[in-house]
Amino acid sequence: SQKIEQNSEALNIQEGKTATLTCNYTNYSPAYLQWYRQDPGRGPVFLLLIRENEKEKRKERLKVTFDTTLKQSLFHITASQPADSATYLCALDNSNSGYALNFGKGTSLLVTP
Amino acid sequence: EAGVVQSPRYKIIEKKQPVAFWCNPISGHNTLYWYLQNLGQGPELLIRYENEEAVDDSQLPKDRFSAERLKGVDSTLKIQPAELGDSAVYLCASSLGTGNTGELFFGEGSRLTVL
Numbered sequence: 113s114q115k116i117e118q119n120s121e122a123l124n125i126q127e128g129k130t131a132t133l134t135c136n137y138t139n140y141s142p143a144y145l146q147w148y149r150q151d152p153g154r155g156p157v158f159l160l161l162i163r164e165n166e167k168e169k170r171k172e173r174l175k176v177t178f179d180t181t182l183k184q185s186l187f188h189i190t191a192s193q194p195a196d197s198a199t200y201l202c203a204l205d206n207s208n209s210g211y212a213l214n215f216g217k218g219t220s221l222l223v224t225p
Numbered sequence: 226e227a228g229v230v231q232s233p234r235y236k237i238i239e240k241k242q243p244v245a246f247w248c249n250p251i252s253g254h255n256t257l258y259w260y261l262q263n264l265g266q267g268p269e270l271l272i273r274y275e276n277e278e279a280v281d282d283s284q285l286p287k288d289r290f291s292a293e294r295l296k297g298v299d300s301t302l303k304i305q306p307a308e309l310g311d312s313a314v315y316l317c318a319s320s321l322g323t324g325n326t327g328e329l330f331f332g333e334g335s336r337l338t339v340l
Contacts, residue, residue: 116267146328155229155316155331156268201267212258212281213329215267 114139116216118202124222125192133187133219135202140214142204145178145185150199150218159200160187192223227251231317231332239340243305246335250298250319257294258329259302260316268316274300307339 117136125131135145144163148156162169162178162185169176175188189196199218206214230249238244250257255276260268271290273281276297285292289308294300304311314336318329 148329153333155318155333156329157331158328161328203267212270212273214270215260217265217267 114206114214116140116202116204116214118200118216119219120217122220122222124224127193127223127225129192131189131192131196131221131223133200133202133221135185135187135216137183137204140183140204140206142180142206144205145176146203146213147174147176147185147187148201148203148215150201156201156215189221192221194223194225197221197223229317229319229330229332231315231335233335234333235336235338237338237340238307240309241306243303244307244337245301245303246315246317246337248300248302248317248332250300250317251330254319254321254330255297256320257300258318258320259292259300260318260331262314262316262334264313271302271315304337307337309339312337312339 115138119134144161146161147159149159150156160171160176162176164180173190177186199220201218202216203213232247257274259271261271262268270284272285272292274294277294290304292302314334316331316334318331320329321327
């Protein structure tokens with residue numbers, strides 16, 4: 113069966129450090145992978161998209177890598193700030209269902225001063 | 226530009242009662258999605274529309290759930306009758322179109338509590 117797995121435990125890091133979140137998938141052949149941020153009581157907000165033929169993508173303090181051999185994406189936030197505290201969701205297109213996005217459970221990140 | 230608008234934000238009903246959620250997508254977005262999100266889980270797709278056509282409703286529990294998107298713009302999601310297990314957040318999202326690898330724009334969600 114298809115699975116999208118993200119760190120189930122919350123990630124606690126100190127302000128200024130780099131946060132690294134993991135997304136692993138099985139039985140998908142995604143053309144692209146997306147990362148979203150979700151704050152409590154709010155809808156998810158798009159952060160980054162990386163295509164299958166791209167190894168790395170950057171946007172300001174964010175960096176995403178995509179390894180289709182390992183079936184894994186890593187999401188990095190450098191120089192983390194307390195305002196980065198949120199849940200981060202990994203999403204893959206599902207070619208079996210018309211390319212609609214399937215989401216992982218998300219990883220909760222807490223950045224402490 | 227206005228984002229995806231959903232209403233109501235919160236709804237509390239007793240089991241077996243009906244409930245309806247409304248979504249107004251971003252202007253020009255042909256594709257509309259309804260997702261369900263349980264606490265501590267990621268969003269799960271219920272139904273996807275391309276304009277007014279439901280192109281993927283395989284995850285929609287059709288015995289009690291129904292959806293429509295008249296004129297290819299606004300959409301409503303209905304549950305009748307509601308069960309205790311339906312308590313969740315119902316998220317609406319829109320995008321320019323499938324095949325387009327662009328982002329999804331989500332509304333704030335409608336939180337349903339069934340007592």
